[in-house]
Amino acid sequence: MTSAATNLSQRLAGRRAFITGAASGLGLACAEILAREGWQLVLTDVDASRLDLVASSFLRDGARVAAVACDVRDAAAMTQLVDSAVATLGGIDLAINCAGVALAGAFHHSTAEEWQWIFDINVHGIANSCRPVIRHMGRGKGGLIINIASVAAVTTSANMSAYNASKAAVVAFSESLMQEYADYGVQVMVAMPGFFKTRLIESARGDDKTLKAAGRLIENSGVSAEDVAEQMLAAASRGDSHFIYPRAYRTYWRLKRLMPQYFQKLLPRLVQSHKKR
DSSP states (O other), X not given: OOHHHHHHHHHSTTOEEEEESTTSHHHHHHHXXXXXXXXXXXXXXXXXXXXXXXXXXXXXXXXXXXXXXXXXXXXXXXXXXXHHHHHHHSOOXXXXXXXXXXXXXXXXXXXXXXXHHHHIIIIIHHHHHHHHHHHHHHHTTOEEEEEEOOGGGTSOOTTOHHHHHHHHHHHHHHHHHHHHHGGGTEEEEEEEEOSOSOSHHHHOEEOHHHHHHHHHHHHTSOOOHHHHHXXXXXXXXXXXXXXXXXXXXXXXXXXXXXXXXXXXXXXXXXXXXXXXX
């Protein structure tokens, strides 16, 4: 048993979780940790075949899991899925919104359709999950929502404008929910992880040069999805509102908040230092 999941289980005794983007990466890592702790899981992902494989693996191990393929862009389908999960489990104690995509390249080469695509998934997709989840949590004993943004919301480097903007929107959206629903017993945490090993590049769009550079940073990060999931769930169990990992990125976050103009001048050097690692 992991300390992160154990502490979270003590806080959320119902142990019922809903996770988007659960077929791989951070969503899958969170599901694996919670399953070992005996949580009941409802998992969703747009990749139906991969989700089926994940669900079969969980069931073979004796986990209590239901998996339903769904596109987070479909608000009606997401509402129906959450309502069904609540009816089956008797409620939702934890929702983790991991579904996301990336768009890379110079802004002037991007299209309005590409911006619509990334915001529909990264921003509207999270809202489509939070809306029905909060309705149910607000009627009962509250709960916990974890929205996955990225440190890209802070380190807004060149050639990633759409991705950076979408993740910054997730931070602002999550902070608004913190204010709006705290009195209903709903805790919201926004996670801003840095580079870690994930399948994000497989579904990403944009120019090959930028995507390959990002892929190298992901592969050379030395950080696994399991590392991020463990630390993130531990932070959530403590009641943290913001999660940034690895810890070095917290310095960037504080520096940008205190000295934004200086940080903008410093950022190109920080980006180059990461590329050389």
